[in-house]
Amino acid sequence: MDLTLYYHPLSSYCHKVLIALYEHGTAFDKRVIDLSSEAERAELRALWPLVKFPVLHDRARPCSVPESSVIIEYLDRYHAGAGRLIPDDWDTALQVRLWDRFFDNYVMTPMSQIVADRIHDRQGDLTSQRTLLNTAYGMIEHQLATRQWIASPDFSLADCSASPALFYASTLVPFPGDHGHLNAYFERLVQRSAFKQVLEEAKPWFEFYPFAEAIPQRFR
Incomplete structure (x- = not known):
């Protein structure tokens, strides 16, 4: 198989890419990376010296593609299914990319910081x-007032980003009850x-x- 995804089943950024792969119906191999294993770290380092997952390796081209948003852009260009996750219309595509960055920077980042503080037993700035x-x-609630999906009439890159970000964030800070649009989304x-499918595959790892x-x- 040409494509191999180097990933971990608990990682929100890896979930984001898996969603895109399943949306496209793209065939690929999986390689779970345990960062506590120096041998597996070395394997990932050979593809991406920063030793961060996910990384998609394409033997056919050949190339290694890091960073979840860039991987999804790559899939849309070279391995897309019937639909597209980044619209052809430039203005809509810009909104999709904006909201992708929004979920990565303002939902995944604070969520990841809270989780990292728990892992390392640190007193972080939880407030x-x-x-x-x-x-x-609140911003998501406002954005969804007249929309089914966050940035485009169709499910997009931004929704791939939103899915794991909101899943994990909701375990730390529940959605307000009066945010009906967010809860429905x-x-x-x-x-x-x-x-x-991503959540089902992650079940054995949730513990x-x-x-x-x-x-x-x-979900358990």
Whole structure:
């Protein structure tokens, strides 16, 4: 098989790429990387010296593509299915890329910081991170007032980013009850077949998530 994804089943950024691969129906091999193993770190380092996953390796071209958003752009260009995750219309595509960056920077980043503080037993600035998440929730709620998907009439790169970001963030800072659009959007995301497959595959690993007790029972 030409494509191999180097990833970890708990990683939100890896989930984002897996969703795109399943949306496209793209055939690929999986290589789980355990960063605690020096041999596996060396394997990943050979592809991307920063030793960060996900990385997609394409033997046919050949090349290695790092960074989740760039990987999805690459898939849309070279390995797309019937649909596209980045619209052809430039203005809509710009909004898709904006909201992709929004979820990575303002939902995944504070979520990841809270998780890292728990892993390393650090006293982080939880108030600041949770405030940022609540601000992001409010902006998402406003954006979804007249939309089914976050940035485009169709499911897009931005929704690939939103899915794992909101899944994990909601275990740390629950969505406000009065954010009806956000809550409904999350339900649409978790019912999407591609994301359902990602969550199903992640189930055996959820016990290793530092806030595993906060994952709703329906996902375990």
